[in-house]
Amino acid sequence: MDRIDVSNVRKVFQLKPGQHVEVDGRPSDRVLVLDGVDLRIRKGEFITLAGPSGSGKSVLLDIIGGLTEASDGAVSLDGRRIIKPHPNTAYVFQQYALFPWRTALANVEYALEVRGVRAKERRERARHFLALFGLGGFEDRYPNQLSGGMQQRVAIARALSTDPEVLLMDEPFAALDAQTRELLQGELLRIWETIDTTVVFVTHSIDEAIFLADRVVVMTARPGRVKTVIDVDLPRPRGADIRASAEFNEHRAAVWEALRDEVGRAQRDWASAAVN
Numbered sequence: 231m232d233r234i235d236v237s238n239v240r241k242v243f244q245l246k247p248g249q250h251v252e253v254d255g256r257p258s259d260r261v262l263v264l265d266g267v268d269l270r271i272r273k274g275e276f277i278t279l280a281g282p283s284g285s286g287k288s289v290l291l292d293i294i295g296g297l298t299e300a301s302d303g304a305v306s307l308d309g310r311r312i313i314k315p316h317p318n319t320a321y322v323f324q325q326y327a328l329f330p331w332r333t334a335l336a337n338v339e340y341a342l343e344v345r346g347v348r349a350k351e352r353r354e355r356a357r358h359f360l361a362l363f364g365l366g367g368f369e370d371r372y373p374n375q376l377s378g379g380m381q382q383r384v385a386i387a388r389a390l391s392t393d394p395e396v397l398l399m400d401e402p403f404a405a406l407d408a409q410t411r412e413l414l415q416g417e418l419l420r421i422w423e424t425i426d427t428t429v430v431f432v433t434h435s436i437d438e439a440i441f442l443a444d445r446v447v448v449m450t451a452r453p454g455r456v457k458t459v460i461d462v463d464l465p466r467p468r469g470a471d472i473r474a475s476a477e478f479n480e481h482r483a484a485v486w487e488a489l490r491d492e493v494g495r496a497q498r499d500w501a502s503a504a505v506n
């Protein structure tokens with residue numbers, strides 16, 4: 231069954247007074263970001279969204295999360311139209327978005343607190359999820375006493391502790407060094423494989439998109455629409471060594487083939503905007 235149904239979604243932003251973009255060589259105070267996006271995501275699927283900068287990946291994620299309204303078209307979750315943030319949808323952003331005045335444990339507990347979970351259960355669940363991410367001994371540390379990778383583990387533990395039906399992740403590992411990023415990809419998969427959560431994950435990294443996904447959705451340059459969807463039929467569970475396999479390489483070539491023209495188009499778009 232489809233969990234998320236994105237149907238003919240269009241998004242136009244009205245710019246602020248005095249701002250404009252070039253559209254067909256003419257200044258315009260409106261920017262068309264998404265145009266006719268169709269996508270059906272199955273329950274429990276791991277989808278990665280790849281596309282050039284400015285193709286509307288984050289805007290699409292925000293529309294799925296109910297944080298931004300589509301100008302046209304509709305998004306539904308289990309057949310019900312999404313018009314505001316859903317309590318069973320969790321978000322993880324690139325910036326860790328932790329409360330600096332709360333410890334790691336209290337940060338995870340917060341998500342449960344706002345959902346009315348009782349103190350004892352909240353503490354147990356928060357401890358459990360921190361332990362899953364190897365943070366058992368760090369419950370009492372404040373965010374500024376944790377590395378970037380640890381902070382992002384806390385943010386993901388917080389999101390998963392609420393047992394979300396849908397997890398939306400916007401370049402969550404982009405600020406991390408390459409080794410930490412790979413470690414976290416592996417940890418996320420290991421935990422996701424034990425739960426039913428449907429994940430939509432935005433990334434700029436082709437390898438990350440393939441390693442994590444059941445399907446990679448490649449977006450066109452602005453206005454963004456779905457250019458192609460690539461099935462990743464690599465076996466699970468996936469270990470780090472899969473990245474060196476011939477099959478992984480084939481997927482890498484396929485995603486890059488789909489992306490190459492779009493990245494070129496996006497760059498020409500910026501170049502002409504800079505000249506004008």
Ligand SMILES: Nc1ncnc2c1ncn2[C@@H]1O[C@H](COP(=O)(O)OP(=O)(O)OP(=O)(O)O)[C@@H](O)[C@H]1O
Nearest residue numbers: 243245261263281282283284285286287288289290
């Ligand atoms: N509130 C807004 N008002 C006006 N334009 C916006 C607004 N939010 C996003 N945009 C524009 O929408 C376009 C798509 O933005 P978005 O952040 O979704 O792209 P993206 O594909 O996620 O890019 P990147 O990979 O660089 O993060 C950009 O041109 C951006 O400037």
